[in-house]
Amino acid sequence: MLIRKPDAIQSSEITPERVWRARRDLILGAGVAAAGLGLPGWAGRAWAANAPVGEPAVLPGQASPLSVMDKQTSLSDITSYNNYYEFGLDKSDPAAHAGKLQTRPWTVSVEGEVGKPRTFDIEELLKLAPMEERVYRLRCVEGWSMVIPWVGYSLSALLKQVEPTANAKYVEFVTVVQRDNMPGVRAGVLDWPYVEGLRIDEAMHPLAMLVFGLYGKVLPNQNGAPLRLAVPWKYGFKSAKSLVKIRLVEKQPVSSWIKAAPQEYGFYANVNPAVPHPRWSQASERRIGEDGLFSPKRKTLPFNGYADQVAALYQGMDLKANY
Template identity: 65%
Template structure:
């Protein structure tokens, strides 16, 4: 089974506690049975690669200020079955149903553009590039729901400094996989494919911006952006590009998927700001997934998703209603 993250004082839930014990055991037994059948060789190879990837995820709790909240993590089942990943469907349950077709090995990430050392990284190289950390981040969706997820990875800055951006590089663009053979909704009219996202250079270099390979101490499930994604905790969730295949360093602000689809609704910055309503709903409150009981109260939305102390200085002097 995947290696667990070493405990560091926080009562981190075990996989067998997050998933029901019956389902947990059934999954393990199914893998063992299949490995001994007709598909044994292929499955064994797959399981070996997954095990090696999981070993690389063993890490320690991050010491970066703001990287750990003591709020209760969302249940693993909820975090892996209620997702936005439009390449696999627009319903929240679609990614968990459809993302099994995604092939995460072999996988490479091309780094190009205004850098002195452009190169192509194999996913296993990226896994070993820097020590892994666990970071428990709030995730706020523009649709009004939120989660708390223990992510595993390291600061994107660790990758950036190795490729040596040139002085003219002002933005970082992320290009995600768009494979019609394994992603059934690529080609739909809802978005311009491939899905792209972008950050200003100082945002990308901020220590809270996480290059992410796992969650809950395990490799990323397909529906959550396997094998590599970013997590930018002070921005709405759609800014955190999933299944990344290319990272470009550019001089001008890149076009991003939702900004191109509906500019009046989704700005480039997309910082969590309760004072800027979406044109079709308020952003003042949020619904925490897992707290959906009849009498559960909505939570007040926090500016920058509660990370104002860490990132507010990045936007000093900016009109946060204009640059939404």
């Protein structure tokens, strides 16, 4: 039996109705309906055709003991098969359109329930802590996964700089909106800017990472340049891209997907094979680029395989209710 790649599945099977309807309208309006049919390899050629001139700057990091030993996903797949709805709703859209993203100058404000609120220039952030290369699993809610060698350091290194107060219970992340450079924000799929959040102890966990690069080079635009989150035990939508504001707050933030579809996207979003999405199972996944078109699905691991490190954060919680 032919096993379909994730992007060969009908969008209505894998995407909230609000999104796939907007996707259909956007594609029809643009006259590019065929774009949604490309497999990851074809999308890689789309990225090559739209890549900015010149090679990305080198950004090395020391090998980290926090890395997993899984086979890494190829750079071409990582940079051509993306969810970044600000640039479009198909997996190939970010690679095709993100070249217009302006990443300099860039600042990130860290504010709220902190003793020392501060705005950081991106160059300051690049020097704030030693860079590490951490090979992390990425599991997306649609059922596909990757293994990515991120370059960056623990988010806690930044948060400690601003001295969180006792009232800082959560951390809210706000991403950039560049309306002239991001065609997807005109689709009205979400209420922009994109907002995500973590509990403070999740944000301070060593695995929660500020990412500035991958495969030893500066982060490509379609992957969330110039800096993003990587929270490897949660579904991919929690790892917000192109950050411009971090707010420490007392009350749980209302994230973009909770606001758009609260019945489908929970605040915690821990990878959990025992809790299905309302319209599809989370018990298995397909790793992008693994053994071609006929690759079998693999079992999804609780907490994406990071249970030994993070399960204690949720001791006593009902992870079906707190999905």
